[in-house]
Amino acid sequence: MKNFIKSAAFKALAAVALFLVGIMIYAASTGGVATIPATITGAIVTPLQSLGAGISNGFHNFIGIFTDSNTLKKENNKLQDEINHLRKNQVELDELRRMNEYYRQYLELKELNPDYKFADCRIIAVDTNNKYGNFTINVGMLSGVKVGQPVISPEGLVGKVYEVGMNYANVRTILDPATQVPAYVSRADSGGVTGGSLSLAKDGKMRLNYLPRNNGVAPGDYVITSGKGEIYPRQLQIGTVTEVISESDGLTMYAIIEPFADIRNLTNVFVITNFEGKSAE
Incomplete structure (x- = not known):
């Protein structure tokens, strides 16, 4: 046991x-x-x-990340579309405002100069090889534009037409030495002829040549067209005198002029196709 x-x-x-x-x-x-x-x-x-x-839970969270990402992407795209739409509307509004101001100035010119006939136009090209700001406009013979006609902006004289096609024209600005305009200083009633130079054109300026000595011209005076030659209407505004200098011969003087028109930043201009007192062609 x-x-x-x-x-x-x-x-x-x-x-x-x-x-x-x-x-x-x-x-x-x-x-x-x-x-x-x-x-x-x-x-x-x-x-x-x-x-x-x-x-x-981890899988659902992982899937949720992609779901949230897709939702955020869709919302972001929607917001971007809205921003693009607003930008487009702003651009269109700015263009409407600009054109409204442009036509307001056009009507003022017509009211001040009832004898003028205009071709309103847009600058479509600038000659980049030219040092004087010469440009091309979108009107030509079909709009009554001819060689030699003055080109202006609401601020003042811009230049003249030197070549014309059916629906375009090339314009030589007043900064170009080839553009010579009979003009005078309104306060002093002393006259001469405008001209350009490469050195002055770099600063957007030009000259009023052949001023007599003791002309009474001073900085701040206004220069306007004289109407001589019947190519340019009388009293088109050209610019302001910034300096008066004696020529090397000691017999005459010239004035440096800053144009009223901002030559290098123009977008729209007018061609004066006819005016009272214009020379017969």
Whole structure:
């Protein structure tokens, strides 16, 4: 008997008995034996469920990033379209304002000079090889434009036409030495002929030549057309005297003139196709 108690079989039976007693006690405290397998299963499954839930949430968040990105991209594109539309409207409004001002000035010129006939036009090209700002306009013979006709802006004389096509014309500005205009200083009633030079043209200026000595001309005086030669109407504004200088011969003087018209930044001009007192062609 003593040998059986000490044997391995007895020890195994005792362990099984203790295990069964433990199960019975646990079952009694929890209400059923089935909770043990459930507990074991839960211990195994729960971490897996947590891992699955984490992966699922991460996937949904990952997809959400792309969904939000696409939404933001669509909203951004919509806003950009609205900005582009507003910009276009602003450009059109600016152009309408500019044209409104342009035609207002045109009507003022007509009112001040009822004998003038105009061809209103737009500058379509500037001769980049020319140092005097010569340019091309979008009207020609079909609009009554001819060689030699004066070109003006609302501010003053700009130049004259030197070449004409059917629907275009080339204009030589008053900064060009080839454009010579009979003119005089309104306050001093002292006259001469305008001319240009390369050095002055760089600064947007020109000359009034052949002024007599003691002419009374001073900086700030206005220079206007005299009407001599019947090519340019009388009293077209040309510019302001900035300096009076003696010629090297000591017999005559010349004045430096800053034109009223901003020659190099013009966009629209007028050709005077006819006026009272114009020479017969």
